[in-house]
Amino acid sequence: MSRSKLCCALRDALVVLVSVTLIGAPAGPAHASASRSSAGWPEPVPVVSRVQTTDPVVFVTIDDGWNHDPAAAKLLLDRRVPASLFLLPGAYSYDDAYFRNLLNHGPVRVENHSVNHPDLSALDAAGQRAEICGARDQHLAKFGDSPRLLRPPYGTYSETTRTAARACGAEALVTWTYDLTTWGSDPVPVPRLKTGDIILLHFNGTVTDDLRRVLDAAAAAGLKPAPLREYIDRW
Numbered sequence: 001m002s003r004s005k006l007c008c009a010l011r012d013a014l015v016v017l018v019s020v021t022l023i024g025a026p027a028g029p030a031h032a033s034a035s036r037s038s039a040g041w042p043e044p045v046p047v048v049s050r051v052q053t054t055d056p057v058v059f060v061t062i063d064d065g066w067n068h069d070p071a072a073a074k075l076l077l078d079r080r081v082p083a084s085l086f087l088l089p090g091a092y093s094y095d096d097a098y099f100r101n102l103l104n105h106g107p108v109r110v111e112n113h114s115v116n117h118p119d120l121s122a123l124d125a126a127g128q129r130a131e132i133c134g135a136r137d138q139h140l141a142k143f144g145d146s147p148r149l150l151r152p153p154y155g156t157y158s159e160t161t162r163t164a165a166r167a168c169g170a171e172a173l174v175t176w177t178y179d180l181t182t183w184g185s186d187p188v189p190v191p192r193l194k195t196g197d198i199i200l201l202h203f204n205g206t207v208t209d210d211l212r213r214v215l216d217a218a219a220a221a222g223l224k225p226a227p228l229r230e231y232i233d234r235w
């Protein structure tokens with residue numbers, strides 16, 4: 001076997017190992033035992049659409065960041081929701097105080113959603129790194145904290161996205177279990193939430209009502225919002 005073929009075979013084996021480990025993850029924060037690759041390429045981050053845990057928790061994530069509704073901030077702070085905010089740098093470039101306030105007074109975290117919101121799977125490796133590392137750098141410069149989770153815009157990604165994410169400091173690529181954003185005139189019916197569900201919302205005009213419905217549904221199911229980053233262990 002040539003060296004390049006051996007490398008590809010080892011890389012494929014690692015992808016399988018990470019995937020299998022995620023499916024069979026034990027209770028508590030998700031764990032994977034695959035070690036970092038020492039063969040010179042970034043190990044792909046795992047893809048997480050639902051957290052394997054027996055803790056009575058759900059995960060609230062809110063994307064983009066264009067609408068800075070004070071009522072949504074008040075609700076997040078009053079209820080101390082440890083939401084993961086997958087922000088675009090452009091959405092805080094004109095008003096970073098909104099998010100600084102949330103970070104300074106609540107348990108939210110700012111995570112990576114790229115710089116320009118492209119379909120990452122349509123970009124080459126250099127283009128993907130520019131989008132992901134660029135957002136990482138801008139978040140770090142603005143908030144003093146480096147994102148550790150990547151949500152690819154539209155939920156679309158390629159294998160290259162998973163390695164680019166690792167190269168840019170992410171530990172997981174996070175999609176979602178349910179998108180409960182109100183996009184039209186009527187809210188999406190909220191399903192019976194289950195342990196480990198990842199809920200997607202957006203900072204849009206209905207974010208406060210959407211967030212309230214999700215928090216009510218979680219409480220009705222006996223579940224508490226938990227910090228997603230802490231459940232994605234260091235791989």
Ligand SMILES: [Zn+2]
Pocket residue numbers: 063064113117153154
């Ligand atoms: Zn988005």
